Amino acid sequence: MARRVLAINPWPGLIVAGLVTFFSLGTLLTVALRADSFGALDHFDWASVRFTVVQAFWSAVLSVGLAIPVARALARRSFWGRGALITLLGAPFILPVIVAILGLTAVFGRSGIVAYLLNLAGLEPISIYGFHGVLLAHVFFNLPLATRLLLHGWVSIPAEQFRLAGALNFTSQDTFHHIEWPMLRTLAPGILAIIFLICTTSFAVALTFGGGPKATTVELAIYQAFKFDFDIGKAALLAGIQFVICAIAAIASLWLHVPQAVMSGQDRIVQRFDTGRFRLKVLDAVWIVMASLFLIVPLLAIVMQGASSVMSLPEAVWTAALRSVLTAVTSAGLSLVFALALALAAIRWQWLEGVGMLSVAASPLVMGTGLFILVFPYVDPASIALAVTALVNAVMSLPFVLRSIGPAVRSSEQQFGLLSDSLGLVGWARLRLVILPRIRAPMGFSAGLAAALSMGDLGVVTLFARPDGATLPLQIYRLMGAYRMDQAMGAALLLLLLSLVLFYLFDRGGRAHAVS
Amino acid sequence: MLCLKNVVVQQDDFRLQANFDIPTRRRVAVLGPSGAGKSTLLSVLGGYLATTSGRVLWQGLDITDQPPSQRPIATVFQDNNLFPHMTAVQNVGLGIKPSLKLSPKQTEQVDDALRSVELGDFGQRRPAALSGGQQSRVALARLLVQQKPLILLDEPFSALGPSMRSDMVDLARDIGARAGATLLMVSHDIKDVEHFADDVIWVEEGMCQAPLPLADFLNHPPQGFKDYVGD
Structure with a gap:
């Protein structure tokens, strides 16, 4: 096309692109300039590098491995509550990490339901802390994601293929071999890569369930170098290592072509002719029930244990909640403005959308470290904690x-x-009347x-906030640290409700009176 | 008078050439096989496509470099002529003011336009609640309020049935006459063309012939046209 009329000024997009580049790469550069040489790392730090990679690998393998039978059962069975269960599989997207952690503790922890059952059976309770605790939490978050993505793969197999399989009298092994396996082979590597990437930046999970020389991620090591040793040079070096890990995982997932998380079109049930056997029905039922329990029981535990204390929470929790809501709304607004500016300018310069995706490879703790180094000489970092949190979260949300x-x-x-x-x-009229x-x-x-x-974020805010300026997730973490578990549960329920309400209000606002 | 002076548009290995005048207030059909360049010609006139060389003049004024909305031109496209999220009134109102902040007098103008396409009672409906023919009429009503002296119709009714289409062609004719406008219409249907056109521009393999009076064109059709209609 020889000429495309420039209907909307592309400058805001370029400014946002600059901002995002600064946040993802500029902060890294700042960090690199302050970094110590590799000699500054002791074997403890190298253990954190190894742990980050190993736990991310096993988290990805377990999530995808368990998601395959669950997705298959969901794809070929129709049962009461199927739609609700699929909706629930989307919940971890908006579930604050700290809430899930408390829920998992209530179920799998020392005084949890599982420990109680084990005790009845005369067995020793298992500990939720350390390597397997981190895996448990990561599988809790990523099993639903993997299941949704795989389910989408299953429902996109043309119905004719299964009819043909029926006509040719395939057993379910034959069907798996000829129809399902080829789909899995194309989808699974990308899903593995994206979950690996998500788990390499794990901070909140490692902060609560990990720790110690055997279960510290690089992100956590950055936090500790910062918070406990105030060793900025070492924190910066670790931040550099974290970026390399993220960048490698991000490039791998781009290269493997990660499927999109689709939110619709999963209500179709694939008609099958090889699944009537009783044994298969039982098998599918077991998988569906297990997965549902694994997802629902921790959330139920929060609701039941939190309900009693949510009304009697101390004032500090409520002020923290207010701070969190303000930060979250600001962050969502910023993220929209950024994304809109980039998307509009990308009509002319397509590469700008790529810039917006940069933060896929960035870690919030690295951004936080870089920003801390930059602002530290001029202002008290604690005084801009919420603004930085909102900004960093906005940039982190930008890709999706x-x-x-x-x-x-x-x-x-x-x-x-x-x-x-x-x-x-053109200009505002175009934006207001047509595009928006x-x-x-x-x-x-x-x-x-x-x-x-942003509401559930427990990352960059830990670097910046003072005790009297905490957000709700940080407040919950502190209550946990002080062994005020009843209050922590109540605050977690509050956080869960606020996150759901925020999501609902925004989503509803977009859909009300919408005309296509 | 609309003058195309040695207009050339080069797109990869496709080349469109046009060098002719169209007198004011004529109704001109643009005919030719698929891919010959009919729509490209209209895109150039509408300002959506830059010329590689040559000039476009309207009443002696060079409009080659003007953006679409600055040109004395209104266009009805093949589809997507209406915004689905706006009512008929809003869709027509855009023709007066893109900000949709209309004075009472301008609102009255919009209502008049809708009445004259027999949609007086349909102003508050959105396109989804209108039939295909009614949607076309909303687009035509907008031409009335735009008051541009040159109207381009790029196969605007091709989704309609034959009888509805010929009604719409008649309506477009009337609207052109009321506005005193020059009309250019791309069409595939020779019956529509006979109904509509004073002149015919034949486009084949990127070459736009100068407009010929309809009767002359039909009496001495080019070989490409005979192949095109298949007799």
């Missing part, structure tokens, strides 16, 4: 916000760009995700 808004903006421009040009709809109304639904949905993500 952009991925949902970008295509919507493009398709709006594709369909209505010419018409808008011919009517002189057309992207409301994905905008509301992704803002809801971004708000919930």
Whole structure:
């Protein structure tokens, strides 16, 4: 096309691109300039590097390995509550990590349900701390993700293939071999890579369930170098190592073509002709029940144990909640503005969307370290803790916000760009009358995700906040540290409710009166 | 008068050439096989596609480098002529003011336009609640309020059935006449063209012929046209 009329000023997009580049790469550069040489790392630090990779690897393998039978059972069985269960599989996207951790503690912890059952059977209780605790939490978060992605793979297999299999009298092994395995072979490596990437940046889980020489991730080591030793040079060096791990995992997942997390079109049940046997029915039922219990019981535990104390929470928890809500709403707003500016400018310069994805490889703790180094000489980092948290979260949310808004903006421009040009709809009028109304639904949905993500964030805020300036997740972590488990449970329930309400309000706002 | 002076558009290995004048207030059909360059020609006139060389003049004024909305031109596209999230009134109102902040008088103008396409009672409906023919009429009503002296119709009714389509072609004719506008319409249907056109521009393999009066064109059709209609 020889000329494309520039309907909307691309400058905001370029500014945002600069900002994102600064946050993901600039902070890294800042960090690199302050980093010690490798000699400064003791064997403890190298153990954290090894642990990060090993736990991420096993988390990914376990999540995908367990997700395969669960997704298969979901794909080929129709039962009461199936839709609700699939919706629930999306919940970990907006579930604050600290809430899940408390829920898992209530179930698998020293005085939890599982320990009680083991005790009845005369067995020693298992400890939730250390390597297997970290794995447990990571599987809790990523099994649902893997299941959703695989389920999508299953329902996208053309129905004719299963009919053909029926006509040819395939056993379920034959079906697996000829139809399901080829699908898994293309999908599974990408899903493994993305879960590996997610788990390498694990901080909150390692902070609570990990620790000690055997279960410290690099992210946690950065935090400790910072918080306990105030050794910025070492923190910076670790941040550099973390970036390399993330970058390798991100490149691998790009290369393996990660499937998109699709939120719809999973209600179709694949009609099968090889699954009528009783043994298979029982097998599928067992998988579905196990997966449901694994997801639901920890959440139920939070609701039941938290309900009694949520109304009697100390004032500090409520002020922390207010801080969190403000931070989350600001962060979601920033993330939307950033994504919109990038998506609009990307109509002209497509590479800008790639810039928005940079933070996939960035870690919030690395950003936090870099920002701390930059602002430390000039202002008290604690005084800008919430602003930094909102900004960093906005940048971290950018990849998925952009991925949902970008295509919507493009398709709006594709369909209505010419018409808008011919009517002189440019600038604000174009944005207000054409683009925004057309992207409301994905905008509301992704803002809801971004708000919930920021609401539950327990990352960069730990570096910056003072005790009297905590967000709700940080407050919960402190209550846990002080062994105020009843209050922690109540606060976790509050956090869970606030996250869900924020997500619901944004998503609802996008969908209300929406016309396609 | 619309003048195309040695207009050339080069797109990869496709080349469009046009060098002719169209007198004011004529109704001109643009005919030719698929891929010959009909829509490309309209894109150039509408300002969506830059010329590689040559000039486009309207009433002696060079409009080659003007952006689409600054041109004295209104376009009805093949599809996506209406914003699905806006009512008929809003869709027409955009033709007056893109900000949709209309004065009472301008609102009255919009209502008049909708009435004259027999959609007086449908103003508050969105496109999804209108039939295909009604949607076309909303687009035509917008032409009325845009008051541009040159109207481009790029196969705008191709999704409609034959009888509905010929009604719409008639309506477009009337609207052109009321606005005193020059009309260019791309069409595939020779019956529509006979109904509509004073002149015909034949486009084949990127070459746009100068407009010929309809009767002359039909009496001495080019070989490509005979192949195209298949007799």
